[in-house]
Amino acid sequence: MSSSFLPFRDINLHSSPSHYAFTSPSSPNAPTLVVDRPTGDLRLSTGTLSDAKRISSIAGILGIIKLKLDKYIVVISKAQPVGRLRGHMVYKVAATEFLPLRERPLHDHDEDTYLALLKELLRTGPMYFSYALDLTNSFQRQSQSDVTLPMWKRADDRFFWNRFLQSDLIDFSLGEHDTTNVRYGPQPGVDPYILPVMFGMMRITPAKVKSTNFTFALITRRSRHRGGTRYFSRGIDEQGHVSNYNETEQIAILNDATGGLSGFAGGEPMTKEKSPGSGQDLQVLSFVQTRGSVPVYWAEVNNLKYTPKLQVRGVETAVQAARRHFTEQIRVYGDNYLVNLVNQKGREERVKRAYEQLVRTLVSSPTESTDADDEKTSEQVHIPEPEQRQKEMDRLHYIYFDFHSETKGLKWHRAELLLDKLRNGLSQGGYFRGVEDPGVPDGQLDPRALQTSVVRTNCMDCLDRTNVVQSMLGRWALTRQLTEAGVLRPGETANDDREFENLFRNIWADNADVVSKSYSGTGALKTDFTRTGQRTRAGMLQDLSNSITRYVRNNFLDGPRQDAFDVFLGTYLPPESTLGNLQLFVDRRPLIIQSIPYILAAGMFMVLVATFTRRLPDSAVWPLRLFIVFWLIISAWCARFVLAHGMLYVNWPKLNTPAAGSEGYQDALIQARADPIIGQLLLTRRHQRGYSNARLGFLEEGKTRIE
Helix, strand or coil: CCHHHCCCCCEEEEEECCEEEEECCCCCCCCEEEEECCCCCEEEECCCCCCCEEEEEECEEEEEEECCCCEEEEEEEEEEEEEEECCEEEEEEEEEEEEECCCCCCCCHHHHHHHHHHHHHHHHCCEEECCCCCCCCCHHHHHCCCCCCCHHHHCCCCCCCCCCCCHHHHHHHHCCCCCCCCCCCCCHHHHHHCCCCEEEEEEEEEEEECCEEEEEEEEEEECCCCCCCCCCCCCECCCCCECCCEEEEEEEEECCCCCCCCCCCCCCCCCCCCCCCCCCCCEEEEEEEEECCCCCCEEEECCCCCCCEEEECCHHHHHHHHHHHHHHHHHHHCEEEEEECCCCCHHHHHHHHHHHHHHHHHCCCEEEEEECCECCECCCEEEEEECCCCCHHHHEEEEEECHHHHCCCCCHHHHHHHHHHHHHHHHHHCCEEEECCCCCHHHCCEEEECCCEEEEEECCCCCHHHHHHHHHHHHHHHHHHHHHCCCCCCCCCHHHCHHHHHHHHHHHHHHHHHHHHHHCCCCCCCHHHHHHCCCCHHHHHHHHHHHHHHHHHHHHCHHHHHHHHHHHHCCCCCCCCCCCCCCCCCCCCCHHHHHHHHHHHHHHHHHHHHHHCCCCCCCCCHHHHHHHHHHHHHHHHHHHHHHHCHHHCCCCCCCCCCHHHHHHHHHHHHHHHCCCCHHHHCCCCCCCCCCCCCCCCCCCCCCCCCC
16 A cells, blocks of 8 residues: 555654644655644645754644634644554554644633643543554445545544544645635645544454454444533434444454554555465454434433433424435445334333334335233334335334343343344345455455445443443354354354453443443443343442442533533634633523532531531530531522522533523523522523523534534
8 A cells, every 4th residue: 555645654743933843754755744833824845944843753643723712733642552453553542732833822711621621532532543544444444445545535524533623634635725825726745644533442352262363353433423422412413413323343353463462563565474374365354333322303401310301302303314314324334223222111212202203204114013022011122114125214124122121130131032133134234254365456455245234223322231232243243254254163153262252241341331431421331241241239239330420420520521522523613712701611600509509518517527526525415406407407408409400500511502401591590580598699680601602502402513
């Protein structure tokens, strides 16, 4: 593969008061990328820059972002190797650095908050890249891509996580960037500086089944569209993007002499070295699954209750958006088997019925079948199928599985009942098999078999139940792959090898934790079953701890996390401003509303002090008891007020505030004015929790997000 189409592996950073310059020492003939200060204008230079001083060597340029007062170049200062796929090293972003374009940075509260949010997201967000392997695409899509294009042009737009940060460089490359009076044409020399980064989960490890060594990998790619946190990002938007959308690819590489952290250097041409004694070409076996939120307009509005208020809009309003979503899914993956795991009773029932109504609307003339395995439960598995395969949407196959009802009483093995319903579809859809053939140029895989369908799984959060089902399907697919590759005999399964089964379970459990932390803030539930194959009481206690942590994070900590996603992904654009303007991140709730939690904490502290402080022998008892009773009453009243007006105490995003949150806050404030005590202390004018000049309603209402 020509190195001119690949990102630079080594970049030196030079700095001067007038510009930043980036060069590649291993490519001395490549032009220098220059970013002028403080304007941020881009240009390529072929001469030497005598006034620039080299300050460091970096792993890559993550992108350029403009905040309130300044532009910043975000560079990857440290990268951690995680393993090799087909001999190409894959790295995790370990540290980043922000380079301000102003020589003397200006500071104000908003600018510092923007930077703090972005740095925290980059510190905690798992991001991966490779200089020679397009991690945003599955191996099947890689085998069908044009390798003569720069990597960023081949990248899957959904999983090109830093696409917004790279927009300045991309526009400059395409000749669309004109910040000066000079009109530039296309600038292909900047292409090697554009490094696509993937957000998600990556595990690469050597494995062994029946004395056959191979490389096993699991990659989960999180979509950059509609990115966000658990309760602030649900359902679908008007563009057809759903929340918490992830593509998970399970990979087995046979006859691989380059797995692990040793082998060929990433980015260098592959040689066709055979595995010792194998006499066979390298084979890549890949199986892809997806997960994503139920594609209707729905939301769960935080109000400090453990189960937030559920809102589901009419299905007819989401038909066009869902059609866009599934049109893309069918174009990319082929037939879609829609596995719905939400409960058929209780509060989740409305989401289930909305999904089914949507499928009935999209699929032409469906016939429906229902299987009931339990007398107490009328509907366990529900499958609408099209009578005639005439329209594009008839490639959707909806399958309902009542996960909680089927597995109640720790009967987790019953989840395999779903596999029986999917077996025919999985067999017909197949998997990808590619061979590294010496006759294929540029080391591109020669596809020998293609995956023509995908299983799209969802529960309410697309986290815990979803991962259990996906790991089960992954195990089934791997057994089929190894059987057809001759590693296993018919009737044998991959999990017969206990050592590999333990490896497999732990990797899938790690996947559950990574996806869950990105969305909900904690590790996944039910991972004890994924790791051990059994539901344990210790695992149930861990789930209780995670559930409590989720409650705290989702109500009190996720607002800033959502703001960080919105700034990084470009769904909120900081307005051009000057010092002294109205600050976005200042809490503008009435002071008495802000003070009540502090009064509650002070009251509880006073009660504890009075309870556990030793009393003198000759002192009277009743003053102390009166003191305790007084603070108990104060604390109880404060707790009642907070719970009764929970919308006032949820930490909402301050940039793209959900419409339901803005309306709910105003309603709660009106109710607070009716309180006989607090109401007298509240001003009559309309208060706002946070000022924002961003357009609102980008979440539950499905309105257009800014990009």
